[in-house]
Amino acid sequence: MPTEVILPKVDMDMATGQISRWFAEEGAHVKKGDVLFEIETDKAAMEIDAPASGTLRNVTGKERVDIPVGEPVAWIYADDEVYAPISPLVGEMPAKPTEGGAVPPTSHSVAPPSALPGISPTRGEISQSPTVGRATPLARRLAREAGLSIADVKGSGPRGRVVRADVEAAVAAKGAGTAPQPAAEIPVEAPSASAPAPKPMSDDQVLKLFAEGSYELVPHDNMRKTIARRLVEAKSTIPHFYLTLDCELDALLALRTQLNAAAPVRKTDKGEAPAYKLSVNDMVIKAMAMALMAVPDANASWTDSAMVKHKHADVGVAVSIPGGLITPIIRHADEKTLSVISNEMKDLASRARSRKLKPEEYQGGTTAVSNLGMFGIKDFAAVINPPHATILAVGAGEERAVVKKGEIKIATVMSVTLSTDHRAVDGALGAELLGAFKRLIENPMGMLL
Amino acid sequence: MDAAVRELSYAQAIQEAMAIAMDMDERVFLMGEDIGVYGGAFQVTGDLVERYGTDRVIDTPISELGGAGVAVGAAVTGMRPIFEFQFSDFATLGMEQIVNQAAKMRFMLGGEVSVPVVMRFPAGSGTGAAAQHSQSLEAWLGHVPGLKVIQPATPHDAKGMLLAAVADPDPVMIFEHKLLYKMKGHVPEGHYTVPIGKAEIRREGRDLTIVATSIMVQKALDAAAVLEGEGIDIEVVDLRTIRPLDRQAVIDSVKKTSRLLCVYEAVKTLGIGAEVSALVAESEAFDYLDAPIVRLGGAETPIPYNPDLEKATVPQVPDIIAAARDLVKGVR
Numbered sequence: 001m002p003t004e005v006i007l008p009k010v011d012m013d014m015a016t017g018q019i020s021r022w023f024a025e026e027g028a029h030v031k032k033g034d035v036l037f038e039i040e041t042d043k044a045a046m047e048i049d050a051p052a053s054g055t056l057r058n059v060t061g062k063e064r065v066d067i068p069v070g071e072p073v074a075w076i077y078a079d080d081e082v083y084a085p086i087s088p089l090v091g092e093m094p095a096k097p098t099e100g101g102a103v104p105p106t107s108h109s110v111a112p113p114s115a116l117p118g119i120s121p122t123r124g125e126i127s128q129s130p131t132v133g134r135a136t137p138l139a140r141r142l143a144r145e146a147g148l149s150i151a152d153v154k155g156s157g158p159r160g161r162v163v164r165a166d167v168e169a170a171v172a173a174k175g176a177g178t179a180p181q182p183a184a185e186i187p188v189e190a191p192s193a194s195a196p197a198p199k200p201m202s203d204d205q206v207l208k209l210f211a212e213g214s215y216e217l218v219p220h221d222n223m224r225k226t227i228a229r230r231l232v233e234a235k236s237t238i239p240h241f242y243l244t245l246d247c248e249l250d251a252l253l254a255l256r257t258q259l260n261a262a263a264p265v266r267k268t269d270k271g272e273a274p275a276y277k278l279s280v281n282d283m284v285i286k287a288m289a290m291a292l293m294a295v296p297d298a299n300a301s302w303t304d305s306a307m308v309k310h311k312h313a314d315v316g317v318a319v320s321i322p323g324g325l326i327t328p329i330i331r332h333a334d335e336k337t338l339s340v341i342s343n344e345m346k347d348l349a350s351r352a353r354s355r356k357l358k359p360e361e362y363q364g365g366t367t368a369v370s371n372l373g374m375f376g377i378k379d380f381a382a383v384i385n386p387p388h389a390t391i392l393a394v395g396a397g398e399e400r401a402v403v404k405k406g407e408i409k410i411a412t413v414m415s416v417t418l419s420t421d422h423r424a425v426d427g428a429l430g431a432e433l434l435g436a437f438k439r440l441i442e443n444p445m446g447m448l449l
Numbered sequence: 450m451d452a453a454v455r456e457l458s459y460a461q462a463i464q465e466a467m468a469i470a471m472d473m474d475e476r477v478f479l480m481g482e483d484i485g486v487y488g489g490a491f492q493v494t495g496d497l498v499e500r501y502g503t504d505r506v507i508d509t510p511i512s513e514l515g516g517a518g519v520a521v522g523a524a525v526t527g528m529r530p531i532f533e534f535q536f537s538d539f540a541t542l543g544m545e546q547i548v549n550q551a552a553k554m555r556f557m558l559g560g561e562v563s564v565p566v567v568m569r570f571p572a573g574s575g576t577g578a579a580a581q582h583s584q585s586l587e588a589w590l591g592h593v594p595g596l597k598v599i600q601p602a603t604p605h606d607a608k609g610m611l612l613a614a615v616a617d618p619d620p621v622m623i624f625e626h627k628l629l630y631k632m633k634g635h636v637p638e639g640h641y642t643v644p645i646g647k648a649e650i651r652r653e654g655r656d657l658t659i660v661a662t663s664i665m666v667q668k669a670l671d672a673a674a675v676l677e678g679e680g681i682d683i684e685v686v687d688l689r690t691i692r693p694l695d696r697q698a699v700i701d702s703v704k705k706t707s708r709l710l711c712v713y714e715a716v717k718t719l720g721i722g723a724e725v726s727a728l729v730a731e732s733e734a735f736d737y738l739d740a741p742i743v744r745l746g747g748a749e750t751p752i753p754y755n756p757d758l759e760k761a762t763v764p765q766v767p768d769i770i771a772a773a774r775d776l777v778k779g780v781r
């Protein structure tokens with residue numbers, strides 16, 4: 001039997017993925033371990049190897065469309081296996097496969113591979129798609145009892161399998177079919193507190209507000225969808241509140257200059273280069289990690305049953321990349337030196353831009369830092385990235401007039417805003433954390449210890 | 450101590466059962482290699498030789514075929530022997546007596562004799578005893594009509610099922626996982642029996658049935674406890690007996706949960722999980738399945754000596770958690 005090539009699950013909560021690029025085409029001979037295609041998950045790109053050697057056939061996984069995890073995207077036929085083209089010939093397939101072992105080499109009499117597992121050709125459930133017809137015995141029985149055709153039920157299970165929940169939903173929808181549809185009017189103001197949560201406008205409602213031809217539609221890629229989903233989830237389930245204060249940067253900038261000047265020179269392929277080049281952001285990461293260790297109650301994650309108190313500070317750093325953003329994590333940033341953090345950050349950021357981060361490099365973490373200072377933003381509030389309980393939004397360092405002991409002086413000042421999950425970090429605790437951060441930024445020698 | 454909460458180890462429970470059996474019936478005696486003065490390779494017989502003497506706690510020569518033959522012969526002629534194979538792996542050497550003699554005599558002699566022999570088999574991996582002393586061979590004997598094959602998973606059942614085995618008119622093979630010997634649990638005092646051929650629901654649940662045997666029962670319960678935190682409600686069926694199999698208990702549970710995961714330590718292929726899967730597929734429970742049946746069994750390899758590899762060879766709690774989660778969440 002030919003080997004099924006499926007869209008694998010490469011990311012923890014991945015439900016669908018997109019093939020960004022095939023490296024082998026229909027009919028190509030592939031060796032086990034050859035790169036078959038590149039898969040774009042929610043946040044990274046990953047190369048998938050051929051699970052077997054042979055000829056690549058029935059490549060149904062199209063590039064740049066969402067494919068459920070586990071869905072077959074192609075088949076690999078071993079050299080001695082007879083290839084049967086899919087769908088167009090399915091209708092002509094005899095009800096009974098050829099008896100005996102020898103299969104004549106005409107494709108007409110050979111069942112396509114998708115017809116083999118669990119689908120009885122006599123039940124008339126084979127259609128053009130190689131996945132239609134998968135249903136659990138329970139789903140089939142429930143559909144039979146409800147007088148539904150299983151072919152009319154859309155499957156939500158692995159590889160499009162119809163499961164109990166799908167039939168139950170179909171039965172419920174059938175029962176509700178005569179009920180009036182909710183009117184698609186402009187929502188009126190909620191009459192009472194018990195009204196359902198407001199729903200965002202539908203696609204049609206949005207498009208109706210613009211003249212046809214006045215826009216271009218760009219379908220969302222997975223990253224955009226993930227960002228949208230996670231942000232709505234974060235903003236609607238986490239009670240955010242915000243604390244802002246100003247940090248003077250002059251001491252930090254001086255120390256940074258001094259440290260960078262002291263960097264030893266290393267030989268690389270591109271000639272000599274300093275062993276590190278610290279950025280302000282590297283020092284912000286370190287300060288945030290040390291502040292969390294100093295105020296350990298704030299180094300937490302909320303779960304309904306318990307407070308998750310972390311023993312290390314794993315600092316996520318928002319990195320803007322084409323088409324979105326991603327938050328790679330500096331693990332144990334509290335224990336790492338500035339030069340280690342700096343070099344690790346450069347590596348993570350460059351791989352983030354080429355979408356080559358592994359899931360474990362951007363999942364989890366105990367806090368995050370988002371810096372828009374390089375764009376001149378003075379101050380902003382960031383959205384918490386669960387499971388974190390805090391995120392620090394960092395503005396630009398700029399010369400400002402500050403009043404000291406009744407006199408106006410010039411200082412380089414950076415405003416930072418801490419967003420906290422109020423379930424996990426209360427106001428005073430957040431203030432304590434931000435105070436510890438400010439002390440480290442303004443007395444940066446503390447970060448060298 | 451309050452009898453209701455008295456705890457014994459699995460090994461102590463078996464020893465107590467053997468002592469009670471010998472107290473109650475003078476036909477009962479023990480045989481095996483090193484079970485006398487040495488107390489048994491796993492100290493299950495312990496000091497029984499001091500309490501019952503060398504006539505009733507008999508050290509045999511290192512010949513499993515000879516020992517098993519004597520036990521079968523004694524059973525046929527009216528005694529109630531309990532024979533210990535030092536390691537279940539050595540069943541290979543006693544196979545003739547078990548399979549061709551003990552299992553067949555009642556049938557071949559028109560029911561005129563019975564063979565009330567009990568054979569005990571310390572089984573399973575996890576002790577660093579390598580390929581020839583770590584196997585789980587219960588399915589071999591489970592394939593033979595005429596035998597009864599049990600795998601008690603708790604100290605309570607070890608005692609109760611051994612006493613049921615001694616009272617049984619037919620040959621009963623007991624597979625005792627070596628890692629269970631130290632497991633402690635409630636064991637009532639005195640004589641009681643746990644029926645052979647009856648499975649036990651160790652934990653009730655809605656979302657998934659795990660059918661487990663022997664040490665995998667506890668591992669399944671540990672996995673279920675973790676998954677409870679994720680809102681996954683697991684039913685754990687302790688098979689307890691693999692011949693005769695309690696088919697109805699499995700069918701009823703699967704009809705309730707619609708999903709089945711079989712977990713056993715023996716090599717996956719042709720193991721008890723294959724039988725349980727097939728019996729569900731053949732039964733009325735088929736129309737209740739909402740996911741493929743999944744088996745977790747031992748790897749297709751002799752048990753390695755290296756401790757890490759040994760552990761990796763058989764299902765562990767994280768494997769069960771992952772498989773159960775995938776089944777319930779519809780990943781498989």
